[in-house]
């Protein structure tokens with residue numbers, strides 16, 4: 001399975017339309033990938049809270065239809081990162097996954113909204129449902145940035161059959177050590193592959209941390225970005241998850257603790 005994580009630069013000077021054009025150009029260069037990822041609220045810029053309600057779109061709006069077509073053109077699973085979704089009087093941080101035919105096969109509303117120096121929790125409604133979706137390679141669990149700090153969400157996804165986690169993020173450089181730690185911990189404790197997509201650049205004074213990761217169930221970093229815009233790529237066999245879990249059956253040794 002070939003995977004590409006587009007570690008996008010976010011700046012306050014680029015318009016959303018220009019950023020979409022730039023992403024389209026990057027996608028155009030990614031031939032023969034099975035999974036492609038984009039970061040969290042990348043079109044608006046995660047920290048540009050004043051634009052959240054202005055730029056919010058419906059689930060059947062232009063953001064979704066645009067990337068449905070891209071997935072079809074690329075013949076790839078496209079995890080298009082997240083956008084501000086408007087639904088009735090509520091706004092959500094919603095990530096979306098398309099299959100190779102451009103069908104929207106999963107949408108996930110961020111459960112753990114970030115409130116530490118962030119207006120996300122004031123502006124948005126939190127999601128309630130962890131998401132795991134079947135793909136031709138196996139089951140995949142979705143999560144968004146701050147969710148990484150909450151292992152119980154990933155355990156729930158494991159219990160629903162996840163063999164790989166896809167993470168969309170706008171995680172700052174200030175807590176890069178936590179980012180690296182949680183990326184590895186969620187992979188190792190659940191014996192899953194984990195692929196993350198973070199932003200770089202400076203958005204509303206927040207320096208974003210990059211270091212998008214591809215991590216195997218042993219915690220080995222198969223690929224990583226640095227603090228510059230790049231496409232992080234890796235190739236691995238998701239079938240190896242079953243072999244690793246057989247060889248080192250840690251998940252069979254769980255004890256229900258009340």
Ligand SMILES: NC(=O)CCC(=O)C(=O)O
Nearest residue numbers: 114145146170171172175
């Ligand atoms: N976008 C986010 O959820 C940021 C999370 C973060 O900065 C942290 O957990 O630290």
